[in-house]
Amino acid sequence: MERLLIVGCGDVAQRALPWLTRRYRVYALARNSATAAHLRAQGAIPVAGDLDCRKSLHRLAGLAPLVWHFAPPQGTGEHDMRTRALVAALAARGSLPRALVYISTSGVYGDCNGAVVPETRPARPATPRAGRRLDAERSLRQLARRGVRVAILRAPGIYAADRLPLERLLRGDPVLRREDDVRTNHIHADDLARLAGAALHRARGGRVFNAVDDSALYMADYFDQVADACGMARPPRLPKHEAEARLSALTLSFMSESRRLDNRRIKSELRCRLRWPTVATTLASLNLKDTPCCG
Structure with a gap:
């Protein structure tokens, strides 16, 4: 069997482990024994190492042709x-992987004023968080x-049945009124894992992909859809200046960037049909009103 190394084997990667x-x-990098045991139970071979400690990564060189x-x-x-x-560890001893897929963020584009954003749009990150992601891409x-065939998936808001903003809805946190609202983008965690699998073998070297579904929602509409599916109250809609007094700086940073990601490239080049093409499709398939946080 061909060898695959996973660095950052969290929720998205673990969803893919069965297939x-x-x-x-x-192989999966594990920074402690508890993580190693958890990954081993799911069929992965844990490799001890910590990205915050370069010396611990010496086992990664030549370990797997796919990353x-x-x-x-x-x-x-x-x-x-x-x-x-990680780059230094993989390049040690001159034994490079054949292909690598990286999950970045659509935040590298910065605020696009609601415009449709293809992968060719120049990156202009507006936050240090997104700036670090762009540095990773570079x-x-x-x-x-x-010579490594590198593919970069720029992912927006990742969601799933167990990754919905239920606590925020329970708190009654506000969203923006339509005239102040931003366009937001989404991808189901399962579909993101499948896109990463397709990119391992189908992506051309150096290619960037907007890993996004077909939803193209305003942010407030997303929260309304989740609230309706759960039988919860919709969040209040406020002018931006009023919302700023009630929300965290991190939340406000997401409310300051508006863009609509163009996803034609994942369809034409990765040839990956999304299992969950829209947020509405996903929510319609779930019985969320029976979850502990709903109803």
């Missing part, structure tokens, strides 16, 4: 030091220049 372990010998890099950057700084450490392009 990955049938096709690949899967999924889903690990987020550290929480501060201009550069993604974790990705830089670091990985170093591997691409050395």
Whole structure:
């Protein structure tokens, strides 16, 4: 079986393990024994290592010809030091992987004033968080220049039945009124994993993909759809200046960027049909009113 290394084997990657372990010998980086035991129970082979400690990554060189890099950057700084450490580890001893798929963020585009955004639009991150993601992309392009087939999936808001904003709805946190609202984008966690699988073998080297579904919602409409599906009260809609007094800086940063991601490339090049093409499709398939936080 071909070997696949997963760096950042969190929720999205773990959703894929049932089908990955049938096709690949899967190795997963684990920073502690509890994580290692959890991954081993799901069929992966844990590899001890911590992206925050370069010396611990020496086992990664030449370990697998295929790599999924889903690990987020550290929480501060201009550069993604974790990705830089990974690149150095993979390049050690001259044994490079054949292909690598990285999950980045659509936040690298910055605010686009609601415009349709293809992958060719220049990246202009507006937050340090998105800036670190763009730095990661640039670091990985170093591997691409050395012959590694690197594919970058720029993901928006990742959701699933167990990744819905129910606590926020319960708190009654406000959203923006339509005239102040922003366009937002979504992808189901299962579909994101499937796109990453397709990119391993179908993506051309150095290619960027907007990993997004067909929803194209305003942010407030997304919360309304979830609330309706759960039988919960819709959140209040406020002018932006009033919402700013009630919401965290992180939440407000998402409310300050508006864009509609163009997803034609994932369909034409990755040839991956989304199982959950819209948020509405997903919510209609679930019985959310019976969940503990709903009703």
